[in-house]
Amino acid sequence: MEPRRKLISPILVSLFGATVGGALWHSDAMAQVPPGRLLASQCSQCHGTDGRGPGFAEIAGKNKYGDLRDMAHRRVEGVMDRQARGYTDEQLRLLSEYLATTPESGGGN
Numbered sequence: 001m002e003p004r005r006k007l008i009s010p011i012l013v014s015l016f017g018a019t020v021g022g023a024l025w026h027s028d029a030m031a032q033v034p035p036g037r038l039l040a041s042q043c044s045q046c047h048g049t050d051g052r053g054p055g056f057a058e059i060a061g062k063n064k065y066g067d068l069r070d071m072a073h074r075r076v077e078g079v080m081d082r083q084a085r086g087y088t089d090e091q092l093r094l095l096s097e098y099l100a101t102t103p104e105s106g107g108g109n
């Protein structure tokens, strides 16, 4: 019994350390990422990276929350109405706030 117990406790200690260390690293990394960024990454398929084009209308550097919320709640007519419906109002607010902080392309597309 004794030798086995001696072997198990270092394993438990290192598992605990890895878990806590991982959690700390994780929260540190998350703190540096704006909350809407991951949500807004979906938009890049059609609006370019950070909404800067090339693609459909440029959405970088502007807060389009009001428009997006309208799109999400009105009768579906176009592509964007369907896109906006995929998010809660809170998610639309977060991703709009993120996109508002991104630099515009300067009219290149």
Ligand code: HEC
Residues within 6 Å of the ligand: 039, 040, 042, 043, 044, 045, 046, 047, 056, 057, 058, 059, 064, 067, 068, 079, 080, 083, 084, 095
């Ligand atoms: C499948 C393609 C597609 C995706 C994905 C997409 N959009 Fe769009 N979006 C469009 C199209 C098409 C238009 C209409 C563009 C036009 O005709 O000017 C548009 C228009 C818009 C407009 C209106 C722009 C303006 O100034 O009139 C906004 C705002 C917008 N999109 C935001 C978003 C956001 C935010 C996301 C991510 C949540 C997103 N879009 C994802 C295709 C897409």
